[in-house]
Amino acid sequence: EVQLVQSGAEVKKPGESLRISCKGSGYSFTSYWISWVRQMPGKGLEWMGRIDPSDSYTNYSPSFQGHVTISADKSISTAYLQWSSLKASDTAMYYCARLQGSGWYIYYFDYWGQGTLVTVSS
């Protein structure tokens, strides 16, 4: 069974750093890209970027480029999303999702993690 299990909820202060994780199981982790998707409170889904776990090659949405870093450790089948300096506006639910695609093309997201709620407040 394919599963993506994310790390637990986080409460942080503005300016702090944070890394959340997404562990894949039930499939070959290096055979599929992983994407991160943001959902701000009461709002819709926003694609942040993706990583190829086989070589850690990344693509970012222009909206998130430079604001977050996506990484992966294929030895433990885990992808990460990190911030170096959080802002209150980063408060959101963050989902990882397995991506079906080929080359530049993103076809769809077939499996999703349960989400990690990040709250940034002073």
Added chain:
Amino acid sequence: QSALTQPASVSGSPGQSITISCTGTSSDVGSYNLVSWYQQHPGKAPKLMIYEVSKRPSGVSNRFSGSKSGNTASLTISGLQAEDEADYYCCSYAGSSTHVVFGGGTKLTVL
């Protein structure tokens, strides 16, 4: 403002059919048959319902169907059931710079 435009809400009675539209541009929906639809119940992760415009993943009811005409994609749910009440999001590939765009989401209410 989301890149793809969806109605904020739609409603229907049990047994009826509803259609949710998703309007993009010639740079996304109109250029690629890579539209997907996701269902999200409150407090839950999104679930893939339709991919590549009209294909259904294994396990998804055949009451769900998708189509596309020009820059507009559509999700149709027939024989509405109470469990279909949820938010629905469309998504499209949008080229090698933007990559992916989502719609703003549509809240489906089953009356």
